[in-house]
Amino acid sequence: MNKSTLSAWVFILSAAVTGCSSSGEQYSANVYKAGQVNSRQAAKTVKILAVMPAKIEVDNTEGKQNAQMIGGILGAVAGGVIGNKTSNHSKTGTVVGVAGGAGVGAAAGSLVKDTVLVDGVSLTYVEDGQTYNSAQVGKMCEFSPGVALVISTDGEETRLQPNATCPAKS
Known part of the structure; x- marks a missing residue:
């Protein structure tokens, strides 16, 4: 296999592995689980006093598992191609390449973190004369x-709904 083909496989493998991270979108205030749809939830108006940037740590277990699976598959394919080419098309070389490539690809996928930091907000607000933060x-x-x-939706959860709109991307 020539250097440009090998480089392409390395790029594809690394892109697949690094692309498997959680966006945290499922934790946004305006995202609801199926069981929360069409059900009554307590709502009230509050006054937001301050909006500050925050980083939120979210679970990335699913992204890590996907990266390991994709890395293993891509590694097996790349390893099979490399093993086949370097062993003059022998079955043993191909099998060894597939096994080695799958192992390396899965190992590369395991480098994806279990948690990731996503952008968030820290909202300070007044509710019933008390100041809170969420x-x-x-x-x-x-x-x-x-x-x-x-x-x-329960006694401790606060879902401050967005009260502004982000500029549209052009």
Whole structure:
């Protein structure tokens, strides 16, 4: 296998492995689980006092497992091609290449982190005369000081709904 083909395989493998990380989108205040849809949830208006940037640590187990699987598959294919070419098309060389490539690819996938940091916001707000803070996955441009809606699905959860709109990308 020539250097450019090998480089292409390395690039594809690394892109597949690094692309397997959680965006944290599932934790945004305006994302609901199926069991929360069409059910009554307590809601009230609050006054947002401050919107500050935050980083939220989210679980990336699924992304890591996907990276290991994709890395193993791509590694097996690349290893099989390399093994076949370097052993003059022998079955043994191909099998060894597939096995070695799968192992290397899966190992590369295991380098993906178990957790990732995603962008979030720290919202300070007043509710019933008390000042609270809630960290949420979201973008700074989705929130602004002023009136917002908070939805509670249980006693401790706060879902401050976005009260602003991010500029449209052109």
